[in-house]
Amino acid sequence: MHPWLAQRTTAFESSGIRKVFDLAAKLKDPINLSIGQPDFDVPDEIKTAATDAINEGKNAYSPTQGIGPLREKLKATIDSQFAHADRDVFVSSGTSGGLMLAMLSMINPGDEVIYLDPYFVMYPALLEMCGGVSVRVDSSPDFRLNPDKIAAAITPRTKMILVNSPANPTGITASVEELEAVAKLAAEKNIALLSDEIYSRFMFDEDFVSPAKFNDQTIVIDGFSKSHAMTGWRVGYVHGPSEVIAAMLKVQQYSFVCSPQPAQWGALRAMEVNLSGHIDDYRRKRDLICEGLADYYEFAKPGGAFYLYPKAPIDSGSKFVEMAIERGLLIIPGKIFSQHDSHFRISFAASDETLHRGIKVLQDLARELK
Numbered sequence: 158m159h160p161w162l163a164q165r166t167t168a169f170e171s172s173g174i175r176k177v178f179d180l181a182a183k184l185k186d187p188i189n190l191s192i193g194q195p196d197f198d199v200p201d202e203i204k205t206a207a208t209d210a211i212n213e214g215k216n217a218y219s220p221t222q223g224i225g226p227l228r229e230k231l232k233a234t235i236d237s238q239f240a241h242a243d244r245d246v247f248v249s250s251g252t253s254g255g256l257m258l259a260m261l262s263m264i265n266p267g268d269e270v271i272y273l274d275p276y277f278v279m280y281p282a283l284l285e286m287c288g289g290v291s292v293r294v295d296s297s298p299d300f301r302l303n304p305d306k307i308a309a310a311i312t313p314r315t316k317m318i319l320v321n322s323p324a325n326p327t328g329i330t331a332s333v334e335e336l337e338a339v340a341k342l343a344a345e346k347n348i349a350l351l352s353d354e355i356y357s358r359f360m361f362d363e364d365f366v367s368p369a370k371f372n373d374q375t376i377v378i379d380g381f382s383k384s385h386a387m388t389g390w391r392v393g394y395v396h397g398p399s400e401v402i403a404a405m406l407k408v409q410q411y412s413f414v415c416s417p418q419p420a421q422w423g424a425l426r427a428m429e430v431n432l433s434g435h436i437d438d439y440r441r442k443r444d445l446i447c448e449g450l451a452d453y454y455e456f457a458k459p460g461g462a463f464y465l466y467p468k469a470p471i472d473s474g475s476k477f478v479e480m481a482i483e484r485g486l487l488i489i490p491g492k493i494f495s496q497h498d499s500h501f502r503i504s505f506a507a508s509d510e511t512l513h514r515g516i517k518v519l520q521d522l523a524r525e526l527k
């Protein structure tokens with residue numbers, strides 16, 4: 158290790174995903190089903206709102222908590238959903254920025270944080286940077302949020318339960334009953350409940366319900382990256398109890414400073430954009446991939462997000478992904494999101510043509526490996 162590097166940089170590694178991208182870089186015309194962002198472009202009216210903001214000189218720092226009109230609009234929407242007396246909101250530098258601030262503001266060294274395995278790759282890394290301890294609850298084979306398993310993982314050191322529904326990498330959505338049970342469990346035990354709702358707009362079969370409905374202390378993180386294809390714009394938001402939000406703002410002030418101001422004006426416009434066409438399209442893509450693979454792979458049907466998490470037909474998920482990549486199909490080994498090397502992640506945020514090509518490679522591979 159280089160003598161200048163801090164210990165915290167060694168607590169996690171990024172080599173797994175890099176290996177996939179290195180392999181991908183060698184492919185000529187890859188069938189890319191690895192990308193965790195929508196395949197549509199930012200809607201035109203959002204682009205116009207952001208470029209207008211730039212041309213009108215709205216290029217300086219914004220207030221730490223975000224531009225007034227966006228914050229007010231978010232606050233009005235949140236208040237209409239929850240009517241919690243003590244719920245405050247601020248604009249973060251993407252959902253990732255919100256996650257980082259949540260960890261820095263709430264996790265002391267040695268604090269335990271419970272979340273499901275498989276998980277979004279950023280969770281263990283962020284936690285370990287803060288000296289937190291990951292307590293991973295194995296959610297296989299159905300990848301559901303099982304309140305009994307969560308309850309069994311609680312110890313006197315548990316500081317936080319982190320839920321993510323719809324989930325990356327499985328696309329599984331928690332039921333209202335599961336969310337209610339976990340939300341009430343956290344309240345009863347006085348444990349922080351952090352809800353990563355970045356895929357809340359991508360619900361295919363049911364309406365989205367936040368655990369904040371059942372626990373007024375829930376800290377919710379959401380953003381515009383996935384819903385409006387604005388991953389590079391870095392606009393997210395966090396709402397929760399005002400004292401926690403104030404602490405997160407203090408950390409934002411001395412780190413991210415603010416979300417980029419022109420992007421915030423774009424996000425304000427984004428709140429008026431009707432996404433139903435895109436959601437319908439992604440539901441259709443979900444059905445297309447599920448039907449194409451149903452006879453060949455074991456998987457739990459995703460109710461949201463844009464991921465499918467099938468079991469590899471051989472023992473090693475990463476070996477299987479290498480075989481797929483050799484055939485030009487880019488997918489992600491489950492090992493990156495899990496302690497188990499048994500599954501792989503497909504993103505169906507891709508054109509129909511790409512999806513059809515990917516399904517064909519996967520069908521052929523399954524037949525070969527039988």
Ligand SMILES: Cc1ncc(COP(=O)(O)O)c(C=O)c1O
Pocket residue numbers: 193250251252253254277321324325353355380381382383388392393
């Ligand atoms: C579960 C989950 N949370 C958060 C993020 C980060 O999103 P953002 O672009 O808003 O930082 C992602 C992105 O892949 C995600 O999958």
